[in-house]
Amino acid sequence: xxxxxxxxxxxxxxxxxxxxxxxxxxxxxxxxxxxxxxxxxxxxxxxxxxxxxxxxxxxxxxxxxxxxxxxxxxxxxxxxxxxxxxxxxxxxxxxxxxxxxxxxxxxxxxxxxxxxxxxxxxxxxxxxxxxxxxxxxxxxxxxxxxxxxxxxxxxxxxxxxxxxxxxxxxxxxxxxxxxxxxxxxxxxxxxxxxxxxxxxxxxxxxxxxxxxxxxxxxxxxxxxxxxxxxxxxxxxxxxxxxxxxxxxxxxxxxxxxxxxxxxxxxxxxxxxxxxxxxxxxxxxxxxxxxxxxxxxxxxxxxxxxxxxxxxxxxxxxxxxxxxxxxxxxxxxxxxxxxxxxxxxxx
Amino acid sequence: xxxxxxxxxxxxxxxxxxxxxxxxxxxxxxxxxxxxxxxxxxxxxxxxxxxxxxxxxxxxxxxxxxxxxxxxxxxxxxxxxxxxxxxxxxxxxxxxxxxxxxxxxxxxxxxxxxxxxxxxxxxxxxxxxxxxxxxxxxxxxxxxxxxxxxxxxxxxxxxxxxxxxxxxxxxxxxxxxxxxxxxxxxxxxxxxxxxxxxxxxxxxxxxxxxxxxxxxxxxxxxxxxxxxxxxxxxxxxxxxxxxxxxxxxxxxxxxxxxxxxxxxxxxxxxxxxxxxxxxxxxxxxxxxxxxxxxxxxxxxxxxxxxxxxxxxxxxx
Amino acid sequence: xxxxxxxxxxxxxxxxxxxxxxxxxxxxxxxxxxxxxxxxxxxxxxxxxxxxxxxxxxxxxxxxxxxxxxxxxxxxxxxxxxxxxxxxxxxxxxxxxxxxxxxxxxxxxxxxxxxxxxxxxxxxxxxxxxxxxxxxxxxxxxxxxxxxxxxxxxxxxxxxxxxxxxxxxxxxxxxxxxxxxxxxxxxxxxxxxxxxxxxxxxxxxxxxxxxxxxxxxxxxxxxxxxxxxxxxxxxxxxxxxxxxxxxxxxxxxxxxxxxxxxxxxxxxxxxxxxxxxxxxxxxxxxxxxxxxxxxxxxxxxxxxxxxxxxxxxxxxxxxxxxx
Numbered sequence: 001x002x003x004x005x006x007x008x009x010x011x012x013x014x015x016x017x018x019x020x021x022x023x024x025x026x027x028x029x030x031x032x033x034x035x036x037x038x039x040x041x042x043x044x045x046x047x048x049x050x051x052x053x054x055x056x057x058x059x060x061x062x063x064x065x066x067x068x069x070x071x072x073x074x075x076x077x078x079x080x081x082x083x084x085x086x087x088x089x090x091x092x093x094x095x096x097x098x099x100x101x102x103x104x105x106x107x108x109x110x111x112x113x114x115x116x117x118x119x120x121x122x123x124x125x126x127x128x129x130x131x132x133x134x135x136x137x138x139x140x141x142x143x144x145x146x147x148x149x150x151x152x153x154x155x156x157x158x159x160x161x162x163x164x165x166x167x168x169x170x171x172x173x174x175x176x177x178x179x180x181x182x183x184x185x186x187x188x189x190x191x192x193x194x195x196x197x198x199x200x201x202x203x204x205x206x207x208x209x210x211x212x213x214x215x216x217x218x219x220x221x222x223x224x225x226x227x228x229x230x231x232x233x234x235x236x237x238x239x240x241x242x243x244x245x246x247x248x249x250x251x252x253x254x255x256x257x258x259x260x261x262x263x264x265x266x267x268x269x270x271x272x273x274x275x276x277x278x279x280x281x282x283x284x285x286x287x288x289x290x291x292x293x294x295x296x297x298x299x300x301x302x303x304x305x306x307x308x309x310x311x312x313x314x315x316x317x318x319x320x321x322x323x324x325x326x327x328x329x330x331x332x333x334x335x336x337x338x339x340x341x342x343x344x345x346x
Numbered sequence: 347x348x349x350x351x352x353x354x355x356x357x358x359x360x361x362x363x364x365x366x367x368x369x370x371x372x373x374x375x376x377x378x379x380x381x382x383x384x385x386x387x388x389x390x391x392x393x394x395x396x397x398x399x400x401x402x403x404x405x406x407x408x409x410x411x412x413x414x415x416x417x418x419x420x421x422x423x424x425x426x427x428x429x430x431x432x433x434x435x436x437x438x439x440x441x442x443x444x445x446x447x448x449x450x451x452x453x454x455x456x457x458x459x460x461x462x463x464x465x466x467x468x469x470x471x472x473x474x475x476x477x478x479x480x481x482x483x484x485x486x487x488x489x490x491x492x493x494x495x496x497x498x499x500x501x502x503x504x505x506x507x508x509x510x511x512x513x514x515x516x517x518x519x520x521x522x523x524x525x526x527x528x529x530x531x532x533x534x535x536x537x538x539x540x541x542x543x544x545x546x547x548x549x550x551x552x553x554x555x556x557x558x559x560x561x562x563x564x565x566x567x568x569x570x571x572x573x574x575x576x577x578x579x580x581x582x583x584x585x586x587x588x589x590x591x592x593x594x595x596x597x598x599x600x601x602x603x604x605x606x607x608x609x610x611x612x613x614x615x616x617x618x619x620x621x622x623x624x625x626x627x628x629x630x631x632x633x634x635x636x637x638x639x640x641x642x643x644x645x646x647x648x649x650x651x652x653x654x655x656x657x658x659x660x661x662x
Numbered sequence: 663x664x665x666x667x668x669x670x671x672x673x674x675x676x677x678x679x680x681x682x683x684x685x686x687x688x689x690x691x692x693x694x695x696x697x698x699x700x701x702x703x704x705x706x707x708x709x710x711x712x713x714x715x716x717x718x719x720x721x722x723x724x725x726x727x728x729x730x731x732x733x734x735x736x737x738x739x740x741x742x743x744x745x746x747x748x749x750x751x752x753x754x755x756x757x758x759x760x761x762x763x764x765x766x767x768x769x770x771x772x773x774x775x776x777x778x779x780x781x782x783x784x785x786x787x788x789x790x791x792x793x794x795x796x797x798x799x800x801x802x803x804x805x806x807x808x809x810x811x812x813x814x815x816x817x818x819x820x821x822x823x824x825x826x827x828x829x830x831x832x833x834x835x836x837x838x839x840x841x842x843x844x845x846x847x848x849x850x851x852x853x854x855x856x857x858x859x860x861x862x863x864x865x866x867x868x869x870x871x872x873x874x875x876x877x878x879x880x881x882x883x884x885x886x887x888x889x890x891x892x893x894x895x896x897x898x899x900x901x902x903x904x905x906x907x908x909x910x911x912x913x914x915x916x917x918x919x920x921x922x923x924x925x926x927x928x929x930x931x932x933x934x935x936x937x938x939x940x941x942x943x944x945x946x947x948x949x950x951x952x953x954x955x956x957x958x959x960x961x962x963x964x965x966x967x968x969x970x971x972x973x974x975x976x977x978x979x980x981x982x983x984x985x
Contacts, residue, residue: 018365043851044822159715188714189878190922215852218924241928259856260926261885263908269863270885272856276821356815359772549769552729556761557832558753558786567782571773 003075004031005209006055006177011069013047013054020281024050026233028069029307032177032209032226037200039212039220039241042230045277048213051230052179055211056094057086073177091122095170099182101162105154111138112150115169122173137168140205141198160191164198174206181213196223217260221245229253232278232288235307239314247340249316251293254343271343287319295320295342297333363575366654373650376643383640386412386453387460398422412457416450423450432628440628443615448629451607452636458608459640462522462592463585469527470534470584471577477531478538479569483546483561492539496532504529508591512600519602522595526588534580541573575655582648586641593637609633667741668702669840669872670726670759675699675735677718677725695721697896698735700971703840706866708873710887710904712880712919718896719876720764723842726874727759728752739840757787760833764845766825770817776803776828777813783835802831806861823854830861840872847882859886880923884908892916895952898971902978912974912985914957951982959984 013025025047032038040048053059055071057078071078073093078086090096098104106114115134119125125133131150138146141164154162163183170178180199184192200223203210214220220227220241227244229237229252237250248254258271275292278284284291290300303319310316310323318324322335336342367373392411397404416423421436426445430437439448481492499507511525545551545568554564589609595601596610597617604611612633619626677696680689696718703709711719724730726737728744737744739759747755763769770779781799784790790798800810806827817825826846833841843862847855863886865871877883883890884904891901892915900913911917950965951957957964963983971981 043853189924190714190918193922193924196924216924217852217926221926221928221930222924224928245926245928256853257926259853261856261859261879261881262926263881263884263920263923269860270856272860273853274857276823276854277851356775357819358775358816359818549763549765550771552724553761553763553769553829553832554771554782554786556727556729556756557783557835558756559782560753560786563786567774568771572771 474534482542
């Protein structure tokens with residue numbers, strides 16, 4: 001089996017605030033294979049964006065610090081690199097797309113000039129050559145009339161078009177990994193589908209991997225190959241997308257799926273998850289989800305579960321799951337075989 | 347439910363800003379300096395009946411608490427030998443042409459500065475705040491009118507306007523307060539107007555209307571508290587400007603009355619004293635240093651205050 | 663089927679914003695945010711108003727409450743003509759119609775305590791003072807799921823979901839008959855959205871409040887609405903009961919909207935269809951149906967004139983010549 005393109009091991013990023021240390025990312029490990037669409041999904045405050053920033057080493061450094069872990073990109077540990085080398089990797093090996101295209105682009109320069117600047121910063125190209133490459137890229141991201149678009153300013157373009165331009169800018173140097181942090185959250189739903197399809201197609205065309213960060217489970221279901229669900233700085237469930245949706249194991253994922261007001265399933269009352277996401281400065285003792293969990297046992301307040309393979313190719317972090325414990329060992333709690341059914345009883 | 351909140355103390359934005367400010371040691375030092383100045387200045391406004399001399403030569407004298415303290419700590423201030431250099435005799439900073447102790451004059455100058463700073467603020471802050479909010483909130487013709495007035499006013503060079511006003515009103519501390527108040531409100535008004543224009547569009551202002559708040563309620567309960575941080579910053583940073591203006595105006599001859607002790611007065615005599623032979627430098631230096639320390643403290647503190655009050659720097 | 667008079671009736675509501683340009687800031691055009699919108703909200707029921715950004719739904723909500731002055735049209739609340747009321751009567755009527763905002767961070771005055779915010783309607787109308795006011799505020803907070811001890815705390819100490827609850831408590835203070843919910847859950851996390859939607863539904867059952875539920879999320883709207891209207895470029899393009907609209911969407915835009923929602927089921931991948939073309943600007947430069955540039959089924963008739971809103975089935979209205 002080919003070696004994974006990106007290997008993150010035990011990544012931890014903490015923020016020192018006046019209220020205490022916020023453990024935004026607290027022991028996260030995952031791999032992204034070449035050409036794979038990997039989705040990191042979770043709600044606000046779970047640490048998914050900080051994970052992306054940590055990989056790119058863009059964590060704001062006075063309050064934040066990467067305290068441990070390794071991030072191997074094609075065998076090279078990004079966390080140990082000198083800033084100059086990291087800067088080159090950011091442009092050439094890793095591309096980034098953010099949530100708000102309006103704020104990520106400079107309002108006083110045209111789209112064309114910003115893309116050509118990005119090209120010339122990382123490659124040897126004349127101005128004319130870079131401009132040609134830029135137009136080519138804009139066409140690839142399916143912007144109508146790319147040559148005209150080169151001369152437009154950000155405020156003259158719609159949100160969807162701007163996001164496509166951002167993607168173009170991220171891809172000009174043919175990165176092997178594209179990190180997209182909530183790329184469609186700020187866009188209308190009819191535009192969103194197009195952007196997602198674009199990312200998926202480009203991934204196949206250019207043979208690159210995509211780390212897609214989102215809170216929208218619908219988006220995940222539509223484009224992801226592999227899913228990692230984050231809660232309170234840790235990954236709580238990790239498997240391929242079909243498995244995670246067909247057979248979710250972690251109570252958080254199960255509750256989340258049940259609370260979605262999805263089309264066609266009309267309920268009188270939605271199954272909301274009680275409580276709210278814990279403050280990263282004061283995590284509960286033991287499992288971080290247990291105060292809101294429908295199948296929490298007393299032991300859950302004592303053990304913070306690590307991510308383990310509960311079924312083949314399906315990892316989860318819950319001590320109550322059958323399969324979490326090795327056969328023969330005596331689990332401290334009564335195992336639950338069908339966690340989804342337990343949710344219905346509540 | 348956020349259980350911790352139930353036991354935690356409520357923290358307003360002001361309280362949070364204060365906590366942030368407290369951690370800035372330099373700002374706290376400056377605040378201490380300012381406090382010392384203010385305390386002395388306020389003490390100087392308390393009249394105390396004193397007598398000087400002993401036995402048969404006792405005469406009642408008018409004075410303030412500062413005079414009384416000075417008499418106790420350093421010694422009675424009388425007109426003695428003129429132009430005694432610092433260090434000689436009891437005069438740490440020397441004496442002036444009339445033989446008055448320079449240290450004494452420097453300290454007395456504080457109250458003049460404090461009165462001027464506060465008095466001017468008492469005029470320009472209400473003016474700037476009122477017109478700024480009214481212009482920003484009501485817009486339209488009212489806004490046009492106010493902007494016209496202050497734009498015209500701002501076209502006149504400040505110093506000339508001040509001189510003109512003082513010439514008409516005559517010299518004196520209250521007159522200075524009025525003149526400087528009338529010329530200083532424009533800057534604050536502009537800032538307040540700008541902020542009000544922005545806040546007017548905020549959802550919570552619209553919400554206030556939706557729950558029945560009329561314009562007055564909206565202005566006093568919602569707009570004023572949310573622009574007040576600008577007032578505080580403007581006051582802090584403007585204080586030193588006012589004190590320095592007094593120095594300039596007094597030097598030009600249109601400042602405080604002749605018998606008022608002020609740093610401006612002390613500096614203005616430097617004209618003559620520094621060209622003299624032998625040079626009398628101690629009055630100028632003492633008053634300049636006293637002025638400088640206050641100005642510097644206010645500026646440094648004002649900057650730190652602005653950082654602490656900036657809503658954007660607040661950590662959610 | 664005879665129905666009691668609807669609580670709210672909106673007829674041909676229009677809101678245009680002038681665009682100023684040129685040296686003298688003259689009016690050079692208009693943004694036709696709301697361009698002739700009509701609907702009714704029944705007592706104790708919810709009308710969902712759906713559309714994407716820029717369609718005019720938020721403006722509609724604010725204009726019918728006269729938080730923005732309408733450019734034209736009529737609004738009747740319980741038979742009272744809201745559009746022509748003078749200031750004092752309007753203020754009196756405001757007690758019965760309230761609004762919840764989308765942004766939990768901008769809709770609460772950061773320098774006011776929670777108690778002050780929730781109690782402001784009571785103070786503004788002189789309803790209650792002192793201890794009575796405190797008691798009512800405490801009750802309101804408890805009703806929306808917050809502790810009464812939060813009265814002295816400030817908005818920034820709370821999460822988005824909690825702030826939204828504070829906004830709901832404020833809207834409830836005067837016991838309104840009607841509340842405009844302007845995207846109340848769009849800015850919240852998914853797991854909190856369900857909590858807030860449940861709360862709103864409970865309050866409706868309890869107090870018989872009518873809602874105009876404005877949202878871009880058809881999934882959310884399906885759960886809480888009894889009737890649904892779809893807006894595009896300042897016009898209603900389809901309106902029907904909730905069941906009817908989701909079962910038989912007729913307008914091309916409605917179908918596009920429904921199809922574009924990413925379903926959280928990987929087995930249904932590739933169901934999302936993206937329409938071609940972009941949203942034309944709301945300056946109304948094109949005559950004819952505003953959806954024509956993006957419509958798969960458009961023809962010459964569509965380009966010629968804006969279609970009328972027709973009742974093609976009982977209670978089901980569509981603005982399309984091809985429906």
